Amino acid sequence: MDTVTLRIKRYDGVKEWYQEYQLPYEKGKTLLYSLTKIREELDPTLTFSAACRHAICGSCAVRVNGNAFLACKTSLDQLLETFETERLTLEPLNNFPVIRDLVVDWEPKLERMKAVRPWLIPSEDGDPSEGFRQSPEDFRKIASPTDCILCGICSSECGQLSLNQEGYLDPFILNKAYRFAVDSRDAAPEEHIRPALEKGLWKCLHCMECVTKCPKEIDLAGENAYLRQASIQMGERDNKGARHAYAFVEDVKSKGRLNEVTLPMKTEGFVSTMNRIPFALRLIRKGKINPLHMPREVEGIEGVRKIYEHAQGVKEP
Numbered sequence: 197m198d199t200v201t202l203r204i205k206r207y208d209g210v211k212e213w214y215q216e217y218q219l220p221y222e223k224g225k226t227l228l229y230s231l232t233k234i235r236e237e238l239d240p241t242l243t244f245s246a247a248c249r250h251a252i253c254g255s256c257a258v259r260v261n262g263n264a265f266l267a268c269k270t271s272l273d274q275l276l277e278t279f280e281t282e283r284l285t286l287e288p289l290n291n292f293p294v295i296r297d298l299v300v301d302w303e304p305k306l307e308r309m310k311a312v313r314p315w316l317i318p319s320e321d322g323d324p325s326e327g328f329r330q331s332p333e334d335f336r337k338i339a340s341p342t343d344c345i346l347c348g349i350c351s352s353e354c355g356q357l358s359l360n361q362e363g364y365l366d367p368f369i370l371n372k373a374y375r376f377a378v379d380s381r382d383a384a385p386e387e388h389i390r391p392a393l394e395k396g397l398w399k400c401l402h403c404m405e406c407v408t409k410c411p412k413e414i415d416l417a418g419e420n421a422y423l424r425q426a427s428i429q430m431g432e433r434d435n436k437g438a439r440h441a442y443a444f445v446e447d448v449k450s451k452g453r454l455n456e457v458t459l460p461m462k463t464e465g466f467v468s469t470m471n472r473i474p475f476a477l478r479l480i481r482k483g484k485i486n487p488l489h490m491p492r493e494v495e496g497i498e499g500v501r502k503i504y505e506h507a508q509g510v511k512e513p
């Protein structure tokens with residue numbers, strides 16, 4: 197291979213277009229190297245952001261062939277091999293307003309982040325002269341969420357956010373809620389968790405895109421599960437998400453499988469389920485559900501119940 201083609205989405209504040217740049221192929225370079233080379237040698241108007249070049253500042257994230265990467269951490273060879281092509285399409289992050297070319301606007305996101313109060317809320321009874329001491333064990337709980345570099349990759353790839361910008365918080369914001377909720381020095385975890393709950397905590401689609409793309413390998417899905425569980429422990433059970441979780445647990449415990457006819461009723465309530473009858477009829481016509489099917493206990497249900505008994509006896513880490 198002699199050359200590589202980067203097809204880049206451009207935006208000048210008014211119109212959008214794709215522009216192609218051909219570069220001589222150089223082995224062992226990063227994507228950021230290629231972008232810098234274009235700007236320095238081919239087109240000084242190409243706009244992108246980068247600062248540290250070491251996966252620390254989070255400013256160089258872009259989408260390549262529909263997947264978000266940190267340009268400074270991603271090898272061009274790896275991209276060419278992954279996508280089996282010599283021609284890559286680069287676009288700005290998804291789910292962000294674009295300022296120019298590959299640069300996105302963080303202001304609205306940072307404004308939204310304030311909802312989860314991303315700071316320590318100290319106890320009023322504490323003795324300030326004691327400082328904010330933390331054991332190594334407690335520090336370990338916040339070590340991974342603190343790794344977040346605010347690159348925005350999780351938000352760009354989030355399936356729920358693509359559908360529902362207003363009704364769901366960006367995964368990195370939920371990460372902030374988690375980071376302060378589990379901090380042993382924070383006196384009001386519910387003040388971080390409740391806003392997350394009100395902004396669609398249970399709406400995560402479990403697509404796992406945030407987890408697989410996070411350049412810091414933060415377990416965003418695990419954090420989300422913790423926040424949900426903590427919200428239930430706070431007494432927040434009267435919402436669709438919590439009702440669905442309880443209905444799911446009950447079904448599997450009693451029969452070892454789900455009852456797809458009663459599950460929506462238990463989750464959404466009678467009236468809301470009735471409003472969905474046209475949708476349910478379409479599912480029945482397509483053979484997706486059978487309203488007459490009453491699931492029987494699965495073989496080995498005793499084993500399933502033992503798993504439940506065991507799980508109830510396991511202490512939270």
Ligand code: FES
Binds near residue numbers: 245250251256266267
């Ligand atoms: S330039 Fe800082 S993370 Fe890539």
